[in-house]
Amino acid sequence: MAPIEVIVNAAGGSFSDHTADNLRAAFDANGLNITLHLANDGEEIIEIARKAAMGDARTIVAGGGDGTISAVASEMYGSGKTLGILPLGTLNNFSKDLGIPQDIDEAVKVIAGGVISEVDLGEVNERIFLNNSSIGLYPRIVKKREKQERLGHGKWRSALWAAMRVFKPSSFVKVGIEVEGKMFVRRVPFVFVGNNRYEMEFFNIGRRPSIADGRLSLYFLHRGGRYGVIVLMLKTLLGTAKQWSEFEEVLCESLTIQTRRKRLQVAFDGEVSSLATPLRYRCLPKALKVVVPPPTDEN
The missing domain is CATH 2.60.200.40 (Tumour Suppressor Smad4)
Known part of the structure; x- marks a missing residue:
């Protein structure tokens, strides 16, 4: 099975020097094989997400705030792949509405649990x-x-x-x-x-x-x-x-x-x-x- 693609906004305020290592350790502790991508801006997030949506991974994880999660989800729309969420932003409204824990270790456990739900998207002039x-x-x-x-x-x-x-x-x-x-x-x-x-x-x-x-x-x-x-x-x-x-x-x-x-x-x-x-x-x-x-x- 292809590794889970994990896309993290490294320019976000919650990202620190230890974030990448902590994330790798959390996924490893839950037996999950990942490919970790650290994006430095919005354009890079979109580019990585677009490639991931066309790749072999069945699950794509977005780490960041609502803007990051939205950008990754937009590229995933129509791909049939599943979105995982790491709440690394300021407000994290989408993850809170889904009941996802705001603690990163607990959020990774949710991803490892593999319970999938189908949710709605909004669209305006083809923008998700x-x-x-x-x-x-x-x-x-x-x-x-x-x-x-x-x-x-x-x-x-x-x-x-x-x-x-x-x-x-x-x-x-x-x-x-x-x-x-x-x-x-x-x-x-x-x-x-x-x-x-x-x-x-x-x-x-x-x-x-x-x-x-x-x-x-x-x-x-x-x-x-x-x-x-x-x-x-x-x-x-x-x-x-x-x-x-x-x-x-x-x-x-x-x-x-x-x-x-x-x-x-x-x-x-x-x-x-x-x-x-x-x-x-x-x-x-x-x-x-x-x-x-x-x-x-x-x-």
């Missing part, structure tokens, strides 16, 4: 995402944060600075959102599209009960500017966001976002790209095989 995609506020924050990081500032400091810069009265984005034959024309500060439904309650903010329901979740805010976003944050913390008349949630299998602009900055799993409009979103049901923890009474 695991967690979510958005337009408006968040892509602007990401672009400003990346600019600060290039100047040598830390990620969290850069993110706070970017949020404060964007967090001011601003013009809305006028969009037409077509969902299953209905058209919503709105001027909004953001449009958020999730791969399956997101929780909005205080103790579960940003979590998904399932990534295999075959639906996208669409969220947008009628009231824009600083006040609307502040109110949304407060209501989310109080667990009442979904009851607020200015906040809209729609569950669907596909949707289209139209605008007069020829291109929009679009965020995918924390990364930002410029895409031609209209933006055509759809859910790809059970399109990705992932190694997950064995089922328990809790999950």
Whole structure:
């Protein structure tokens, strides 16, 4: 049997001088034969993942944050291979939603266990995402944060600075959102599209009960500017966001976002790209095989 291909983002903040040796030891302790690839940037991650997807390995493991996991999964889509996950990023939202342990040794044990689940993917204009995609506020924050990081500032400091810069009265984005034959024309500060439904309650903010329901979740805010976003944050913390008349949630299998602009900055799993409009979103049901923890009474 061909070795497991392990692709690790060596440029990530969690990677250290000992990470590679620790990973080799963890896989060896579980009797797994691997080929370890250390990628230094996003382009190298994609190149290695593309070759692995065409190779003989049945399992490809991605080590890094959500952006790294998403990049590898995008290249694997349609290959029939299985994704393993090493949560080596900052937030690790996808792995948390799957119940994968955040401790690396335990995550390797999950991979060794070989329990496979099929999960959904999201797609917009043929671009794959695991967690979510958005337009408006968040892509602007990401672009400003990346600019600060290039100047040598830390990620969290850069993110706070970017949020404060964007967090001011601003013009809305006028969009037409077509969902299953209905058209919503709105001027909004953001449009958020999730791969399956997101929780909005205080103790579960940003979590998904399932990534295999075959639906996208669409969220947008009628009231824009600083006040609307502040109110949304407060209501989310109080667990009442979904009851607020200015906040809209729609569950669907596909949707289209139209605008007069020829291109929009679009965020995918924390990364930002410029895409031609209209933006055509759809859910790809059970399109990705992932190694997950064995089922328990809790999950």
